[in-house]
Amino acid sequence: MAPRIWTGVAAPVAAVSVLLLVIAVGSAWYLRNMQESVAGLLTENVTSMRAAQDLELSVRDLRNQGVRYLISGDSTLLEPIPRLRERTMAALGHAETLGTTAAEQGLMQKTRAGLQAFFAEYDRMTGGEPNKADYAKTLALIDSVLAEEVINPTREYLRLNEGMLAKANEENQRTTARLTTGLTALGSCGALGGLLGGWVISAALRRSMQAAEQRLRTTARQLDEAARTAEDTATRAGRSADALDDVAKSAAAVLARLKQTERDALRAEQLAWAGQMAAGIAHEVRNPLMAIKLMIQALAAGRTGDRLRPRDMQVLEDEIVRLEQIVGSFLDFARPPRPDKKPIEVGPLVQGVADRVRGRAVVQGVDVVVEVRRPVVADVDANQLQQVLYNLLFNAMEAQPAGGVVRVRVGTPSDNPVLEICVEDEGPGLAADVRDRVFEPFVSTKEAGMGLGLSICRRIVEGHDGEITAADAAGGGAAFVVRLPLSRSTPPARSDNPALART
Numbered sequence: 263m264a265p266r267i268w269t270g271v272a273a274p275v276a277a278v279s280v281l282l283l284v285i286a287v288g289s290a291w292y293l294r295n296m297q298e299s300v301a302g303l304l305t306e307n308v309t310s311m312r313a314a315q316d317l318e319l320s321v322r323d324l325r326n327q328g329v330r331y332l333i334s335g336d337s338t339l340l341e342p343i344p345r346l347r348e349r350t351m352a353a354l355g356h357a358e359t360l361g362t363t364a365a366e367q368g369l370m371q372k373t374r375a376g377l378q379a380f381f382a383e384y385d386r387m388t389g390g391e392p393n394k395a396d397y398a399k400t401l402a403l404i405d406s407v408l409a410e411e412v413i414n415p416t417r418e419y420l421r422l423n424e425g426m427l428a429k430a431n432e433e434n435q436r437t438t439a440r441l442t443t444g445l446t447a448l449g450s451c452g453a454l455g456g457l458l459g460g461w462v463i464s465a466a467l468r469r470s471m472q473a474a475e476q477r478l479r480t481t482a483r484q485l486d487e488a489a490r491t492a493e494d495t496a497t498r499a500g501r502s503a504d505a506l507d508d509v510a511k512s513a514a515a516v517l518a519r520l521k522q523t524e525r526d527a528l529r530a531e532q533l534a535w536a537g538q539m540a541a542g543i544a545h546e547v548r549n550p551l552m553a554i555k556l557m558i559q560a561l562a563a564g565r566t567g568d569r570l571r572p573r574d575m576q577v578l579e580d581e582i583v584r585l586e587q588i589v590g591s592f593l594d595f596a597r598p599p600r601p602d603k604k605p606i607e608v609g610p611l612v613q614g615v616a617d618r619v620r621g622r623a624v625v626q627g628v629d630v631v632v633e634v635r636r637p638v639v640a641d642v643d644a645n646q647l648q649q650v651l652y653n654l655l656f657n658a659m660e661a662q663p664a665g666g667v668v669r670v671r672v673g674t675p676s677d678n679p680v681l682e683i684c685v686e687d688e689g690p691g692l693a694a695d696v697r698d699r700v701f702e703p704f705v706s707t708k709e710a711g712m713g714l715g716l717s718i719c720r721r722i723v724e725g726h727d728g729e730i731t732a733a734d735a736a737g738g739g740a741a742f743v744v745r746l747p748l749s750r751s752t753p754p755a756r757s758d759n760p761a762l763a764r765t
């Protein structure tokens with residue numbers, strides 16, 4: 263029920279909450295940016311206005327100073343003129359750098375041109391001796407050039423900035439109003455979303471609890487009915503009834519029946535195995551026994567004289583050895599000994615087994631090639647691992663009666679930290695009708711095969727927590743791969759290692 267509520271209700275509510283959070287964070291960021299840009303704009307306009315006021319004041323001071331000199335004729339009044347001139351040009355330079363729009367720059371250009379014209383004319387008229395200046399001309403110059411060409415554009419510059427300031431202020435107010443509306447809406451949505459989500463979750467929980475309650479009621483009713491029925495039965499039988507006791511008894515009977523069925527199934531399986539084993543043993547033992555019987559009968563009938571010929575003795579011995587082998591194999595299969603695992607470097611062990619089968623391989627024209635890619639240590643029972651390798655190598659040689667190559671590779675695959683021993687041949691490969699069953703007991707395509715070799719190999723490998731698989735080799739033939747866990751310890755010195763000592 264909990265996952266259903268989560269996927270059906272809580273997940274969409276959580277998604278809406280996350281969405282609201284994202285919108286809120288986005289709005290806060292936008293608001294901050296907006297405030298920053300408006301504040302920047304306002305500061306810029308105010309600074310420009312200050313610069314324009316400075317400029318106007320400087321020009322006015324300049325004019326007043328000139329007019330006062332012309333009225334009084336006091337030449338000391340001309341002394342501050344160079345300083346005022348410097349202040350005026352500096353104020354103009356400041357206003358120029360702050361005027362960023364084309365209109366502001368145009369007005370400042372006009373102001374500069376006016377000031378330059380004024381000072382050029384003033385310099386020319388005074389010729390270095392200001393007290394010699396013509397009163398009327400100088401006054402006209404001050405009024406026409408300074409007032410017309412300097413003060414007017416400066417004022418216009420000031421008005422322009424006042425207008426821009428008012429505009430920025432209005433824009434700021436509009437943005438604030440918009441954001442106030444947006445944030446109010448967002449807050450309302452959040453609250454509404456929370457209310458709605460809570461309501462939907464509580465409704466879903468209520469529904470699920472009602473359903474659970476309904477089921478509980480039904481179960482209780484059924485239990486009630488069962489108890490009443492049991493009570494009726496017991497009453498009819500004339501004894502005091504205990505419904506729970508009856509239910510417990512029935513359950514115990516059912517459990518007992520189930521256990522019995524399980525035991526029967528296990529027994530049937532064991533019997534089937536025993537039957538299969540018996541059939542296998544009978545099949546294998548019959549041929550050597552028959553040979554021995556025929557020979558003894560021939561001896562009894564006097565057909566071989568009163569004693570067996572050396573050739574018959576040899577056949578008799580061979581058949582007895584075969585019987586021993588058969589019994590040994592069955593014992594190996596039926597009761598595989600517990601592995602006595604020790605850390606062993608596997609490469610030399612494989613080399614040793616290959617060396618020991620090489621004599622037979624040479625006779626058969628088979629070349630046994632061993633590749634040990636890197637030293638690998640695994641916890642193994644050396645004798646049992648040798649037994650596996652003998653089986654695989656003999657099978658590989660038997661698959662190539664007319665000669666060929668058996669390749670044994672030892673290493674660890676790059677993608678898997680395990681010991682891997684791969685035995686590959688160039689024979690005909692696994693027969694189609696047995697390829698999925700080669701590890702099962704009594705599966706053989708060979709005339710004299712018992713079909714136990716590979717099943718014993720599998721038991722041994724699994725006893726080492728490993729696995730053995732069969733597949734087609736890349737260049738035809740069969741490939742058997744044994745995988746075993748790597749050892750965590752280092753192998754004992756060579757002389758302590760029985761497998762290595764023998765190789």
Ligand code: ADP
Pocket residue numbers: 653657658659661687689690691692693696700705706707708710711712713714715716717739740
């Ligand atoms: P057996 O050797 O007595 O037949 P095994 O269990 O060793 O019993 O092998 C079972 C069967 O698996 C063999 O009869 C054969 O059909 C198949 N087999 C095993 N090794 C090879 C191999 N190298 N190439 C082809 N078939 C193989």
